[in-house]
Amino acid sequence: MTVSALADPQAAATSADFADIRVGGDIATFTLQNGMEGIVIPDHRAPVVTHMVWYKVGSADEAPGKSGIAHFFEHLMFKGTKNHPAGEFSAMVAAIGGSENAFTSNDYTAYFQRVAKEHLGTMMTFEADRMANLVLTEEVIAPEREVVLEERRQRVENDPGSKLGETLDAMLYVNHPYGVPVIGWKNEIEALNKVDAIDFYNRYYTPNNAILIVAGDVTTDEVKALAEETYGKLERRAEPGERSRPEPQTVPGEQTVTLSDPQVNQPNMRQAWLVPSYNTAEGTDAEAIDVLAQILGGGNTSRLYEKLVVEDGVAAAAGSWYQSSALDDTRFMIYAVPRDGTTLNELASATSAVLQNVIDNGVSGEELERAKKSLLSSTIYAQDNQATMARIFGVALTTGGTVEEVQAWPARLASVSVEDVQAAARKYLAGSPVTAFLKGPETASGAANTAATGQKS
């Protein structure tokens, strides 16, 4: 079955019709002699390519006390190399009408460009160059550290929701580096130096820790030949070692955190549970949690939205999401924004009641079918976007997945039953969540001990 056959998957087809789709189509893979993996995703609709390099390193691989180095390093990769001054690569991408980007997560760091197909070799030459020849001096590092600190100030310290998110993650991920923010703790960013950068580069930016993903109007032979000429010339600089982090702990008790900040004009509530990821789940538990997140809080037909926003009118927004792709156990989140007159505690009770109903009574076959179709069609539509498709594989391969697992995901998803969804809710969401309340200055109700703490700022 092809994508074009499913022009309107929401309407006619059933989820079973999607089960035999292989995500990404006719994908080819290869491994260079130095250990670098290659993946080619054909897409011949336009003469463009998306070129990505993914490194199997993210903030959760950082040494204790060195938080932020993975993200900081992403910045440094845009500095000069032995062969090209800082800015030349980016200027060139712009000059040929391309676009570029980079991102750092808990589990991966990735760099990509989208360019006309004839420029693929040039992109690979530049990308291979900065994998091996980056110039890391104190002169390069010191000003970039200030840039990152400013980024932290703007994105976290000036944003009460982000600040509260850091506390929530720290509470949820006990004994695990997912509790450390990707951007890093302020004092640890301040202390990052040239030695840290060089050590990180040498250990993790070695071809055997990298994955090349090319999606677009190219053949596997072309990509492989170019890869051998560029990345293939690089030496394996280190063995990055096993990515083994301690198991996160579930500690007893109902944990809550409340942040009151004059900057907040829209209070909200979040509840977080520690759940397995696609990599750590048994059987199709992760697929069942994906479906559950969709039924419970995916969009305007979800249980949370229907009950809290439409029916009871206590919330202006409500939903849930599942961070499914992670090397280790991950989070399931419920969020809600109160309408005037509803306290955050009342809102937390209301969302918990909706969840409890699923735990107690399960979901309907109709809900299941709608959720599956929605999830499947998202993935099918993603095939329309080269970068999104490449990203799906990049994320999977840096969080413990395989190409085969991604390709066969529709079949696994299609196999999820109503019993599986209820069982997943029971197994993973019956315990107390960690709850975060974000409040504006005048919202006094709902805090556990407002009187006690209200007088101290």
Next chain:
Amino acid sequence: MTVSALADPQAAATSADFADIRVGGDIATFTLQNGMEGIVIPDHRAPVVTHMVWYKVGSADEAPGKSGIAHFFEHLMFKGTKNHPAGEFSAMVAAIGGSENAFTSNDYTAYFQRVAKEHLGTMMTFEADRMANLVLTEEVIAPEREVVLEERRQRVENDPGSKLGETLDAMLYVNHPYGVPVIGWKNEIEALNKVDAIDFYNRYYTPNNAILIVAGDVTTDEVKALAEETYGKLERRAEPGERSRPEPQTVPGEQTVTLSDPQVNQPNMRQAWLVPSYNTAEGTDAEAIDVLAQILGGGNTSRLYEKLVVEDGVAAAAGSWYQSSALDDTRFMIYAVPRDGTTLNELASATSAVLQNVIDNGVSGEELERAKKSLLSSTIYAQDNQATMARIFGVALTTGGTVEEVQAWPARLASVSVEDVQAAARKYLAGSPVTAFLKGPETASGAANTAATGQKS
């Protein structure tokens, strides 16, 4: 000034009279060729000695994922060596009428015996033997792992207060190993094996990571000669490296955790703040916090007790304490037990109000003087107990302190002013604490979102 001149320090003397006392008296120190330190605390009142060996390793030095190994290792030290079967050392201590013990903390592990003075050499021979010749086989380790797991079950898992304490520590010590329980997380204890034990032994149980403390009826020359004959023969097996842990983070928001358990028949409330330790504090901030803990919650004349227990009758008990000795930042705790009719939230408001009063209005000269005298006289009385005195030095030397600092502590404490106490309260206790509520099954009031979480167990 001698101890005997202060027979009733509470009554006549002022704290200034104590300022020139040197804790421990005429202490001698030496270092063996292999790097092991020695401290001799003379005490000739009876023909007995207390012999201790302290290792500069505790649970906070454990590698991620290996929690519990420091404490587990303390158990293993009572197993057999190449020269003596398991139990021989302990049987011998008992046979000569001595006593022995061992303990593991976040920052140190220590072993001691108290025996008649003529047996000191024998104790040192045995203790040196197990520092170098321990037999670590799977046959030794496997059953002891079960013992430790049983210890965890009894002490933590069957004790709601301890369970809640683990959650509280995890919330308070963000990004720092003090958030990991000394006994270890269950799944990590289960995975500890022979390789872990041998690695730990070789890295940390080397003479250059150990401190010998002998208190009692001996001369420095005697102790030094015996130490050279025993510990002095051991080889330096490793350089344990710098004890550098990441700085704990103070995350924003008012954090609370509530544990409801049918086993609880006495609810209580704890509030915890992250504060500097004697090792990390600037100037005399730690001494000021010590005084503050005393004024606020040290005994039946303290502010918390007077206000909550005596005056308002809302609490059956209330107090505060400061874990002053720690290599890194540590905790200041307020606790209270409610009287019937008082909710835990009300109690938290009441303790916070007492603290806020100190922050706003400071303490009186009379309170300061009483607190200092109480702290000083505790230390002076400690000189009456060999083991306690030896322990004071052992704790200090394994948490970043020096003999000289311990000896001169009374002078530093005497210098603390009422302004210092108020400043310390303002600087370190004005932020939101992490609050833990322990509840019995029927105590429904006070939870942040009882309705939401009460239905899920």
